[in-house]
Amino acid sequence: MNAPIARAARLTLADLIRLGLVGPRTRRLRSALSALGIALGIAALVAVTGISASHQAHLLDRLNRLGSNLITVSPGVDVNQQPVPLPKESVAMLGAVAPVETVSATGATKADIYRNDHVPVTQTNGLSVLSARVGLLETLHGKVRVGRWLDGSTEKLPVVVLGSEAADRLGAAAPGERVWLCGKEIQCSWFSVLGILSPNLLAPEIDSAALTGRPWSAAHLGDDGTPATVYVRTHPARVTDVQAVAGATANPAAPNLVSVSRPSDLLKARAETKTALEGMVLALAGVALVVGGLGIANTMVVGVMERRGEVGLRRALGARPGQIAAQFLVEAVMLGLFGGSTGILLGGAAVHVYAGVKGWPTSTPLTWVIAGPAVAVVIAAVAGLYPAMRAARMSPTEALRSA
Structure with missing residues (x-):
């Protein structure tokens, strides 16, 4: 009787998520600092757009009460x-x-x-x-x-x-x-x-x-x-x-x-000037996002070097290069998702506090609330792509020898 042919195990999405959480759980401080850059960038985006929208809502409310005719x-x-x-x-x-x-x-x-x-x-x-x-x-x-x-x-x-x-x-x-x-x-x-x-x-x-x-x-x-x-x-x-x-x-x-x-024409001109100034702040927020992405990339590269033994052992047990790459890519995405979600909360809190102090209605654009975590995930995925490919290219013998 012929022995059954062994087939490579396939990792489910749940398996990938569990593997992706291994790095953040074991390196909590480093992972938190890496996600902080992403969080600050998203928080800046939400705060700038939210405060602007709240100010606009306040002006429109006053203009409607006074009459724009x-x-x-x-x-x-x-x-x-x-x-x-x-x-x-x-x-x-x-x-x-x-x-x-x-x-x-x-x-x-x-x-x-x-x-x-x-x-x-x-x-x-x-x-x-x-x-x-x-x-x-x-x-x-x-x-x-x-x-x-x-x-x-x-x-x-x-x-x-x-x-x-x-x-x-x-x-x-x-x-x-x-x-x-x-x-x-x-x-x-x-x-x-x-x-x-x-x-x-x-x-x-x-x-x-x-x-x-x-x-x-x-x-x-x-x-x-x-x-x-x-x-x-x-x-x-x-x-x-x-x-x-x-x-x-x-x-x-x-x-x-x-x-x-x-007066509404004057308010429009004022809004255009205000938009130009917001562009500068959004550019700074973009820089914060890039810095956060680089932090995640650096964390993932160091993580790959520190976990060569784990990579070698998994490869020796039959893990394919794609599965190794997916593990590290999921880790980066999890960091981005955590940073983006935290940034939404920080930015929303800043808008609420500022609008409350000024006596304005609080208005947080739904676009950035939805798009913020998505942007963070994309940046984190791009940042984690190189470390993931580097981990996937390691040979089992080289990884175990250098561990």
Whole structure:
């Protein structure tokens, strides 16, 4: 009777996983440090994208509450880079456009504002004094933090409403305090603070301004009635249409010399700049991933050299080169999977803590939560490929002799 032919045993997936865990279990510190590089890279990717997404969600939430249907119309510049004033009738003409819901404007004055009359005239703190119409706050959907807004009676008095930044720079904290308005072509005098506004996301220029009533500004502060900035609140579905005709409506004689913008456009430009900066951070995260991959490759190479006796014994017992290579490759993949999973947890925790401190909604992109471990596994597999092939090429006699 012929003896049965011995066949090489095949390793199942479960066998490969058990073999792949032998190295990490016996060399825990070295394996943990190798996986740490991968974990830091994935954590950086998740943290950067998560914090950016949380910030974006916060801005969109505020923008939705304020309304993104605000259009800003202001003077453009000519070929000599000189501003071209808007016609005095531009506010009324823009208000006559059908989809426009409300319209208001600010005007330039010849005054500067100071904390008191002892401050040098050159130290304006970057603040401006603007004339304001009573309906400005409604058009901007602004809010008064303390005090009150201008009305039909106070707009004719020497009072000011301060933007949030203006109040901080002047040290004004409550209504009733006095500030000093002065200029070369106007008579200097004390003004009483009527109110202080909350920060306005859609019109940040108002935050650093002191607003006076239009009648008083025209009579005493040199306001000639020309709009400095016109704010147009439109029907939400018709913003683009109004934006297209705003220039020609505000200044029919020179529509190309009118600047028309939307706060959402400014936010888009800001987001593009922010994306460019994120690219630099993502590049650093990529470097961390490469360093982590090199750490895994180094660990696997050293592991192959230290485990030559084990490799030789397995080869002598009938293990094929492919099975040896698969064992070390699985070890590398396990390290990458562990590092990637840890990185997801670290990055998610960083996003949660940062967003909580800032008071933002937490938003972690699902793409990186899913792709993070996959990227880590791919990097680890590439890093472990050479050590795995090196182990597979060892001959049993050479490995046992050098063990």
